[in-house]
Amino acid sequence: MSLFVSFVFCYSMGEVIKMIVKLKDVIKRYQGNRLALDYLDLEIQKGEVVGLLGPNGAGKTTAINAIVGLVDVDEGSIEVFGQKQNGLNRDVRKRIGLVTQEVTIYENLSAYENLLFFGKLYGLRKEKLKTRIQEVAKLIGLEDRLHELPKRYSGGMKRRLNIGCSLLHEPELIIMDEPTVGIDPQSRNYILEFVKEIAKNTNTAIIYTSHYIEEVQHISDRVYIIDQGHIIAKGTVNELIEKIKGDQITLIEVKNPLEESIQKIKGISGVKEVAIENNTYQIITEAHVNQLDKILSILTSQTIVNVSNQQANLEDVFLMLTGKTLRDSEV
Amino acid sequence: MVRFYGLKVLKDYLGHIILIGLPVVLISLMTAITKEISDVEDVKQTALYIGIVYIIMFQGFGAAYTFEGIEHDFFKPFRNRLRATPVHPMKFVLANILSSIGISFIQSLVILGYVVLFYGAIVSNLMLVLLTLFIGVVLAQFIAAMSILILKKASKAQSVITVYIIVAMVISGLFFPLPENNITLFLSKFSSPLAWTNYTVQGFMNNSYDEALLGLGLLSTLVIVIGLAVYRLSKRVAI
Numbered sequence: 073m074s075l076f077v078s079f080v081f082c083y084s085m086g087e088v089i090k091m092i093v094k095l096k097d098v099i100k101r102y103q104g105n106r107l108a109l110d111y112l113d114l115e116i117q118k119g120e121v122v123g124l125l126g127p128n129g130a131g132k133t134t135a136i137n138a139i140v141g142l143v144d145v146d147e148g149s150i151e152v153f154g155q156k157q158n159g160l161n162r163d164v165r166k167r168i169g170l171v172t173q174e175v176t177i178y179e180n181l182s183a184y185e186n187l188l189f190f191g192k193l194y195g196l197r198k199e200k201l202k203t204r205i206q207e208v209a210k211l212i213g214l215e216d217r218l219h220e221l222p223k224r225y226s227g228g229m230k231r232r233l234n235i236g237c238s239l240l241h242e243p244e245l246i247i248m249d250e251p252t253v254g255i256d257p258q259s260r261n262y263i264l265e266f267v268k269e270i271a272k273n274t275n276t277a278i279i280y281t282s283h284y285i286e287e288v289q290h291i292s293d294r295v296y297i298i299d300q301g302h303i304i305a306k307g308t309v310n311e312l313i314e315k316i317k318g319d320q321i322t323l324i325e326v327k328n329p330l331e332e333s334i335q336k337i338k339g340i341s342g343v344k345e346v347a348i349e350n351n352t353y354q355i356i357t358e359a360h361v362n363q364l365d366k367i368l369s370i371l372t373s374q375t376i377v378n379v380s381n382q383q384a385n386l387e388d389v390f391l392m393l394t395g396k397t398l399r400d401s402e403v
Numbered sequence: 404m405v406r407f408y409g410l411k412v413l414k415d416y417l418g419h420i421i422l423i424g425l426p427v428v429l430i431s432l433m434t435a436i437t438k439e440i441s442d443v444e445d446v447k448q449t450a451l452y453i454g455i456v457y458i459i460m461f462q463g464f465g466a467a468y469t470f471e472g473i474e475h476d477f478f479k480p481f482r483n484r485l486r487a488t489p490v491h492p493m494k495f496v497l498a499n500i501l502s503s504i505g506i507s508f509i510q511s512l513v514i515l516g517y518v519v520l521f522y523g524a525i526v527s528n529l530m531l532v533l534l535t536l537f538i539g540v541v542l543a544q545f546i547a548a549m550s551i552l553i554l555k556k557a558s559k560a561q562s563v564i565t566v567y568i569i570v571a572m573v574i575s576g577l578f579f580p581l582p583e584n585n586i587t588l589f590l591s592k593f594s595s596p597l598a599w600t601n602y603t604v605q606g607f608m609n610n611s612y613d614e615a616l617l618g619l620g621l622l623s624t625l626v627i628v629i630g631l632a633v634y635r636l637s638k639r640v641a642i
Contacts, residue, residue: 140487162489180414189407193488278512283524 088131091154092116092245092277093139098148100134101300106107108134108146110301116245116279121271123292124281127385131301132281133173136249139279140170153244166194169243175234179223183214183233186222187240194241200359204240211266212236219378228259234265239270246270252287260287263325266292285386304393312389319344319392321382322364324353333380336370345391351377404494408502412468422465426457427517442638447524451608454518456577458511459600462540463568465510467549467561468503472555475549477640496637500544508540529608531615535607539600539624545629546596552636571595592618596625600614 093116100109108131116122124132137143138150141159150157152164177186178234187208191201209215212232221231235251248267250259255395275296282288288295289309297305297312305312337346337355340363345356353371357363368376382388406595434450443449454598476495485495515536518524526532546567550560572578583586585616591603592614596620600620606615 137483140483142483142486162491165487168487170484172480172484176481178411178482181411185407186408190488192404192407193485193490195489337631 083286089117092118092120093279094149094151095135095139095366096149098135098138098145098150099136100131100143100145107301109138112148112298112301113133113303114271115278116298118277119275121267121278121280121291121293123288123295124279124298125283125285125288125295125390126281126298128281128299133249134301135298136170136247136279136281137403138246140168141165165258166241167244168311169238169241169246171235171238171246171248171251173203173253177222177230177232177233177237180221182219182221182388183209183216183236186219186233186364191240194243201240208239209237209300209363210234211269213262215264226256226259228255228262232263233260242274243276245277245279249281251280252282252284255315265291282330284391289386290397294385297386297393299390299394305389309386312386315389318355321351321388322355322357322367323380323382324367324371325369325378326353326357327351327377328354329374331371333374337367340366347391354388354391356388373403404491404500405501406504408472408498409505412472412502412506415468419510422461422507423513426454426514427460430457430514430518431452436494445538447522450518451524451526452521454514454524455601455604456572458514458536459539459597460537460568460572460577461514462507462543462600463564463571463597465503465507465540466543466550466564467557468506469500469547470557470560470564471552472499472503473551473637474555474560478551478555478557485588493637496548496633496640500548500633503544503547504540507544508537509541511536523626526608527610531607534606535600535603535615535622537620537628539596542596542600542622542626542629545626545633547575548633549629549636550640552633552640567595567596571597575601577601579609593621599625 084273095112095114095355098109098112099107102108102402110131112131112135114119114135126132138145139152141152141157141161141164144159147245153167155161155306157164178189181189184205187205188201191204193350205218206215209218212235214229214232214236215228222233225233231251235248238246252263264287267278267280271274271291278290280288289313292309294306294308295312296303305315329351333353334346334348337343337353342358342363343355344358347354355367364379368379405453427611430453431448433453434446437443437449437453438446476485476499477492488638512533519526547564550563551557554560554563571594576581576587576591577597581591585607590598594600599621603615603618603622606612606618
């Protein structure tokens with residue numbers, strides 16, 4: 073009997089240890105009763121890279137701040153490393169590395185001094201700190217320019233240093249809030265590759281928020297799609313795409329897209345969703361329903377440039393679930 | 404942490420040019436003008452008096468270190484980054500203030516050193532004068548911290564402090580002599596903390612200990628009162 077109890081206890085403890093973050097029915101209201109998080113549920117396990125995908129203002133940053141304990145929530149529960157997050161537990165913070173959306177480094181101090189400062193804040197000292205600085209500098213590709221001032225860096229290099237400052241203490245949970253905003257594709261790829269490297273070589277859980285679908289698709293084991301403070305879909309990238317697998321996605325590029333055409337196209341039988349992005353109508357229709365002639369007849373006055381079909385991706389899933397594209401939602 | 408914040412302030416080279424270079428130039432200029440106008444041969448004590456006035460004035464402007472540091476850490480995106488660390492946020496406020504006090508006091512010493520070495524001025528009761536100047540620096544940085552914690556914007560705090568310094572200097576007769584009567588005499592001694600600092604320093608240098616101790620008492624009391632206010636305000640902002 074006691075053996076059985078021990079087994080159950082060990083098993084459940086194993087579950088607790090494996091679970092890094094657990095949010096249940098979390099509600100957060102800001103001034104004016106505006107709902108930032110609306111019954112948000114989220115779970116992240118050890119060693120997992122979880123993408124949190126949603127437009128600006130969807131609640132990604134609020135969710136992150138709630139996990140770190142920077143904002144109090146109105147209702148629901150948040151557990152981090154099996155402990156209730158109340159914002160006061162500094163031991164929990166020691167195990168988290170937060171990469172903020174904005175570049176938060178001291179521009180008039182060298183990269184080395186920045187890393188030194190943040191390392192010390194997390195309790196690293198002497199040889200251990202120096203070793204970690206060298207390791208992190210190598211990881212973020214700044215080992216040759218460590219003693220330069222960040223104000224001489226490119227935007228991408230600053231972003232890499234920004235990330236590096238959060239990795240020194242080898243956190244068990246890394247939270248990256250849109251870490252690639254406003255940088256060139258080359259730097260973005262560099263960052264994505266080393267995030268993948270961290271995930272592969274350590275057992276760190278990573279929460280990666282972005283409104284760039286291709287990034288989330290590239291690095292995430294699982295994806296949560298958030299809109300208006302609520303998780304509207306979750307699963308692996310393939311599972312999410314499976315949701316619209318039977319559907320057909322048609323792209324029609326025109327010179328002058330018109331908003332009123334959206335409703336007209338939606339009125340055609342078999343059309344599930346329509347949105348405009350970059351002068352292109354994105355149209356999701358049921359499989360085997362060929363209504364292209366009818367759609368084109370609506371768009372004749374708008375000078376059609378190109379018509380093509382595409383493979384379903386997360387953007388289409390988002391469009392299907394919310395009736396809008398991620399870029400539309402930013403406006 | 405204080406060392407790191409000190410390093411950050413120390414690397415503000417433009418700040419040093421303004422807060423050391425400018426008063427040195429002004430002291431030299433004003434001493435030369437005074438010598439020309441009053442036909443005084445030995446200007447060392449004149450230079451010392453002018454030097455003390457500018458030290459007090461630029462201690463006030465040195466408050467920029469504190470309000471810019473606190474604004475950077477708590478009223479800009481840096482706030483969340485620091486609050487996400489295991490360090491208690493109040494320590495960042497404290498580190499900002501202590502490092503600014505240290506650097507600003509060193510600047511005061513450099514200016515005083517210039518007057519002593521270049522003009523050969525003699526400072527009576529040097530340690531007590533330095534103590535008073537140190538309390539003046541602490542007060543200036545506390546006022547800066549209080550301003551930024553209330554106004555939440557460095558540019559607004561800068562405006563308020565600049566107006567305060569100029570008005571305080573003028574009404575206490577530190578910029579130019581005021582007509583001599585009981586009111587201006589009172590204003591020159593007690594109209595503002597800047598006047599108190601000058602009154603105390605002059606008291607120690609002239610061996611007028613009663614006056615000096617009164618000024619020191621006023622300064623110390625205000626340091627405690629504003630210090631407590633800063634503590635309460637920073638608890639609200641930082642945590």
